[in-house]
Amino acid sequence: MGRAPCCDSTKGLKKGPWTPEEDKLLVDYIQTNGHGSWRLLPKLAGLNRCGKSCRLRWTNYLRPDIKRGPFTPEEQKSIVQLHAIVGNKWSMIAAQLPGRTDNEIKNYWNTHLKKQLRRMGLDEPPPGPAAGSPAARHMAQWETARLQAEARLSLLATASSSSGATATATTAAATTSASSSSTVDLKACCAKPADIFLRLWSSDIGDSFRRSRKTAAAAPAVPALLPPAPVVVKRKQDAMMIKQEAQAPLLGPVGDDSSAASNETEVAEALEEYQMFLDFAGEELGLFHGRHGGFSLFPPLDVLAEASLDTAFK
DNA sequence: AATTGCTGCAACCGCCGGGGA
């Protein structure tokens, strides 16, 4: 049994299309008072709607910064590429396209792009491989590697953020804070890679990168950033253990010179891998640098390095 | 001109996670 829906029809709340009068009431109220609590808003604004309906109407339609009109070819390309990386994470994709809402992008994907790709023979990937198959084991190993990388990169993010917030919280905040500003918010900026980077890392782009690295230098398929990963992670607790493991070498006792030096080397290596991967992904996608008003998904290396080393080892 | 089928989009629904009590 779930919670009772907030738009309970027995309460006589209105549903369906919004009238211009309702829109005006909502816009006037929010512009004067801010939205505050969405649940209380309808009553305060004199609307016979549920709060959720008001929130949706505002975020998807009435917000002043919403861009109307057809998607540009540039936007279409970005949607396709981002979808290939993050899947149906519409809010994340929307964060990279200023003025576009997740709902709009979702609709556009479902009604236009999906068909277009199908026509081009680039249909959606088939359902995942059967458990126990070699492909499934391969994916499980990658998932493990991904979690380990997440742990390490989260630490970079944590080290570079001045607050005591957890890495997880930092990454979550970063994905929502994103994109319209062209100035670099260091905290958000340094937190992004831990999330978006990892998605990119586990995509085909990451796979190509690893293969190209392997052939280039007879190096391990998993770069120095990632220790070998034979263990299949099935539970959240396991992921936490891996995270703690990864934390140990990076967060040695402060003031211990030898460990600090080793930490510094590790961070430097991680940053080097990071830059190489960004270069590779940038060439592959032509996407993540200097697009959409100068916003970049990833912080420049010098910013990340300075923040990581300065904050973590002073 | 009327009917049917299709398309696109706004809005709704149900679930989930974070945070406060």
Next chain:
DNA sequence: CTCCCCGGCGGTTGCAGCAAT
């Protein structure tokens, strides 16, 4: 630690407008 509230997200539905017959 648990419960509950709230906001956010992704999936789905309903309907208006348009094209084809």
